[in-house]
Amino acid sequence: MMSSLPKRVTIVEVGPRDGLQNEAAFVSTAQKIGLIERLADAGLSFIEATSFVHPKAVPQLADADAVIGELETRPGLTISALVPNERGLDRALAAGVKRIALFTAASETFTRRNIRMSIADSLAVFRAVSQRAVEAGVSVRAYLSTCFVCPFEGDISARRVAELTEQLLELGADEIALSDTIGAAAPRDVFAVGEAILNRVSAPRLALHLHDTYGTALSNVLAGLQMGITTYDAAVAGLGGCPFAPGAAGNLATEDLVYFLDRMGITTEVDLARVLDAADAAASLVGSPPRSRQWSRVCGKAQGSSRDET
Amino acid sequence: MMSSLPKRVTIVEVGPRDGLQNEAAFVSTAQKIGLIERLADAGLSFIEATSFVHPKAVPQLADADAVIGELETRPGLTISALVPNERGLDRALAAGVKRIALFTAASETFTRRNIRMSIADSLAVFRAVSQRAVEAGVSVRAYLSTCFVCPFEGDISARRVAELTEQLLELGADEIALSDTIGAAAPRDVFAVGEAILNRVSAPRLALHLHDTYGTALSNVLAGLQMGITTYDAAVAGLGGCPFAPGAAGNLATEDLVYFLDRMGITTEVDLARVLDAADAAASLVGSPPRSRQWSRVCGKAQGSSRDET
Numbered sequence: 001m002m003s004s005l006p007k008r009v010t011i012v013e014v015g016p017r018d019g020l021q022n023e024a025a026f027v028s029t030a031q032k033i034g035l036i037e038r039l040a041d042a043g044l045s046f047i048e049a050t051s052f053v054h055p056k057a058v059p060q061l062a063d064a065d066a067v068i069g070e071l072e073t074r075p076g077l078t079i080s081a082l083v084p085n086e087r088g089l090d091r092a093l094a095a096g097v098k099r100i101a102l103f104t105a106a107s108e109t110f111t112r113r114n115i116r117m118s119i120a121d122s123l124a125v126f127r128a129v130s131q132r133a134v135e136a137g138v139s140v141r142a143y144l145s146t147c148f149v150c151p152f153e154g155d156i157s158a159r160r161v162a163e164l165t166e167q168l169l170e171l172g173a174d175e176i177a178l179s180d181t182i183g184a185a186a187p188r189d190v191f192a193v194g195e196a197i198l199n200r201v202s203a204p205r206l207a208l209h210l211h212d213t214y215g216t217a218l219s220n221v222l223a224g225l226q227m228g229i230t231t232y233d234a235a236v237a238g239l240g241g242c243p244f245a246p247g248a249a250g251n252l253a254t255e256d257l258v259y260f261l262d263r264m265g266i267t268t269e270v271d272l273a274r275v276l277d278a279a280d281a282a283a284s285l286v287g288s289p290p291r292s293r294q295w296s297r298v299c300g301k302a303q304g305s306s307r308d309e310t
Numbered sequence: 311m312m313s314s315l316p317k318r319v320t321i322v323e324v325g326p327r328d329g330l331q332n333e334a335a336f337v338s339t340a341q342k343i344g345l346i347e348r349l350a351d352a353g354l355s356f357i358e359a360t361s362f363v364h365p366k367a368v369p370q371l372a373d374a375d376a377v378i379g380e381l382e383t384r385p386g387l388t389i390s391a392l393v394p395n396e397r398g399l400d401r402a403l404a405a406g407v408k409r410i411a412l413f414t415a416a417s418e419t420f421t422r423r424n425i426r427m428s429i430a431d432s433l434a435v436f437r438a439v440s441q442r443a444v445e446a447g448v449s450v451r452a453y454l455s456t457c458f459v460c461p462f463e464g465d466i467s468a469r470r471v472a473e474l475t476e477q478l479l480e481l482g483a484d485e486i487a488l489s490d491t492i493g494a495a496a497p498r499d500v501f502a503v504g505e506a507i508l509n510r511v512s513a514p515r516l517a518l519h520l521h522d523t524y525g526t527a528l529s530n531v532l533a534g535l536q537m538g539i540t541t542y543d544a545a546v547a548g549l550g551g552c553p554f555a556p557g558a559a560g561n562l563a564t565e566d567l568v569y570f571l572d573r574m575g576i577t578t579e580v581d582l583a584r585v586l587d588a589a590d591a592a593a594s595l596v597g598s599p600p601r602s603r604q605w606s607r608v609c610g611k612a613q614g615s616s617r618d619e620t
Contacts, residue, residue: 186573187532212525215566215603216573219529222497249607256525263496263526293525297559 005225008267010046011257012141012177012207012233013039015282016067017048017082017101018251019239021058023286029063031285033070038281039236040077042274044254048080048101052088068095080141084115089129093136100133102126102173103143106161107150110181114145123167130172142173143209147193148185155189158196165197165206175207177233180220183213183249187223194227207231212238213249218260221252225266232257237279238291253292255279315535318577320356321567322451322487322517322543323349325592326377327358327392327411328561329549331368333596339373341595343380348591349546350387352584354564358390358411362398378405390451394425399439403446410443412436412483413453416471417460420491424455433477440482452483453519457503458495465499468506475507475516485517487543490530493523493559497533504537517541522548523559528570531562535576542567547589548601563602565589 016036020027027035036049049071055062064081071079080099083089092100104122105111111119130140146153147161165176178193190208197206208224210217210233221232235251255275261268276298279290289295326346330337337345346359359381365372374391381389390409393399402410414432415421421429440450456463457471475486488503500518507516518534520527520543531542544567550560565585571578586608589600599605 184573186570188574213603213607214569215522215525216528216570218526219532219570222529222532249603259524260496260526260529263494264498293523293559297523 004228005264006228006230006266008230009225009261010231011044011254011268011270012046012048012231013044013236013254014048014209014233014251015039015235015237015239015254017051017061018233019235019237019282020060020286021051021053022240022250023060025060025286027060027285029066029070032063032067035236035278035282035285036067036071036079038274038278039254040074042278043268043270044275045076045269046078046080048082051082051084052091052095053082053084054087065091065095068092068097083129083133085125086129086132089132093133093138097138099139099141100129101141101143101177102129103145104164104168105145105150105181106156106164107146107153109152110146110150113152119164123171126168127171134172140173141175141177141207142168142171143177143179144168145179145181147178148180148189149182151182158192161193162196162200166200169201169205175205175231176201177207177209177231179209180211180217183211183217185210185220186216187219190220190223191227194224194229198227203228204230207233209233210252211240211249212252212256217252218256221257221260225264236275236290237282237286237295239282239286241291250291253279253290253294255290255294256292259294314538315574316538316540316576318540319535319571320541321354321564321578321580322356322358322541323354323546323564324358324519324543324561325349325545325547325549325564327361327371328543329545329547329592330370330596331361331363332550332560333370335370335596337370337595339376339380342373342377345546345588345592345595346377346381346389348584348588349564350384352588353578353580354585355386355579356388356390358392361392361394362401362405363392363394364397375401375405378402378407393439393443395435396439396442399442403443403448407448409449409451410439411451411453411487412439413455414474414478415455415460415491416466416474417456417463419462420456420460423462429474433481436478437481444482450483451485451487451517452478452481453487453489454478455489455491457488458490458499459492461492468502471503472506472510476510479511479515485515485541486511487517487519487541489519490521490527493521493527495520495530496526497529500530500533501537504534504539508537513538514540517543519543520562521550521559522562522566527562528566531567531570535574546585546600547592547596547605549592549596551601560601563589563600563604565600565604566602569604
């Protein structure tokens with residue numbers, strides 16, 4: 001069961017973007033840059049730093065231009081930014097972004113509710129932005145949301161996900177982040193989608209973007225590893241979700257993913273202790289403790305033994 | 311990846327025993343019986359109800375005799391109780407228990423610290439208790455603690471776990487609960503132990519007893535399913551751990567396991583909504599909210615969507 005697993009995995013840190021965009025707290029540009037630098041210091045070599053959405057839609061990331069402009073480049077560190085449309089691309093290019101992330105979803109209803117357009121319309125936007133980006137020498141990652149379960153439509157067709165994955169690659173993306181947006185998927189879903197895609201697309205073109213709503217995220221990582229997928233998104237401190245909804249779930253926490261991969265003997269080049277330091281820093285920025293299992297156990301200094309403990 | 315998974319899984323509910331023994335709150339006999347009945351109503355057909363340890367060691371379960379004596383039998387429901395020694399067996403037999411659970415561990419240091427004897431001595435106790443139980447028509451389950459990682463010794467030898475598993479079966483146990491006592495294991499550990507055991511022992515003789523300290527429990531369930539293991543322990547509301555140690559982790563929550571198995575298309579006969587009701591009840595008994603992902607999401611009525619959610 002273990003012999004065929006990848007020996008090395010890439011983690012894409014999305015906390016500064018997918019995390020902070022969903023947190024109520026105001027985080028200053030300098031604090032954001034400090035967090036990103038801590039994450040890079042921990043060995044994370046792909047970091048999604050911000051989003052060039054309209055500042056009115058996501059005021060938390062209204063300083064995207066400054067974040068990108070002021071971040072120092074490092075050898076081996078790839079910084080990306082989310083771009084929703086051509087206006088966002090203009091800003092991203094002006095700020096000097098070298099890699100952008102575009103998005104659509106596999107659920108028609110979710111797409112309409114999330115970005116107020118149809119999937120077809122979102123693909124038209126994707127095509128226009130992607131083409132201009134590639135012409136400008138900027139690489140493109142794609143998020144495909146609700147690949148497994150949609151909060152409105154329920155189960156999503158694996159064949160539909162496979163078709164969209166192929167289309168997004170044809171439109172210029174070099175990596176498709178198959179996203180379990182509400183964190184409801186179990187490995188059966190991951191296997192089904194993976195099997196539908198992997199006879200058309202090679203595993204290095206895929207990433208898994210998991211939320212940990214029901215605690216299934218690491219089991220979905222195992223399923224992904226067993227299918228040869230080597231790129232996983234995560235957010236330090238489990239940032240994300242909606243702070244106004246009690247119990248809302250964030251992204252799979254980077255520290256939980258790193259613990260898991262370390263224990264699996266899979267190389268990430270990421271240092272767990274330093275990620276925990278970054279989680280502390282992120283938590284103090286957003287004003288709530290890290291929402292990871294790893295943090296609450298290790299930093300809570302928990303776990304003794306008691307008589308008859310099984 | 312999915313085609314070879316078991317179609318049906320048995321859940322052994324250990325909350326009333328392994329959960330309540332680690333909770334500070336005093337729960338009355340009537341409340342314990344009420345909780346067990348709710349769990350049976352939810353479709354759980356194997357419930358570990360209590361422990362016949364010395365009342366001074368675990369005062370929370372000092373009423374084991376009364377719990378077993380007053381529980382009404384139901385067709386299809388198997389009630390078990392933990393028994394640490396011959397004195398405990400005397401009490402268990404007098405109370406009318408039909409199935410007992412004995413225990414030892416795969417780590418010498420853990421065994422000495424947990425039950426103040428060597429593994430060899432604990433096996434001698436096991437032999438004496440098991441023999442008398444079987445002669446009295448009482449069936450025996452065995453917990454083998456620290457099968458993967460020991461808090462004192464670190465990694466545990468899979469070969470040692472396999473040897474002990476065989477020995478416990480020879481001593482009269484019909485099922486060995488391979489226990490990740492501190493919840494530190496990842497699927498690599500489960501695969502290693504499973505592979506060492508399964509060329510000597512058939513999968514129906516094994517159970518996995520997982521704690522969810524680092525969020526790896528469901529990934530370990532997936533590993534177990536892939537090796538053909540069909541019995542999994544869980545505790546309603548994620549009861550367990552030590553309430554005095556901040557962040558201490560409980561057992562894998564029954565409701566998280568049921569959600570996972572439901573979503574995997576694997577039959578359990580357990581009703582998730584009713585388990586969540588039982589989790590509410592259990593939580594009010596111990597005075598803290600359920601420590602499961604499922605409860606906090608579903609009963610917290612969380613999760614909306616926001617613009618650009620991936």
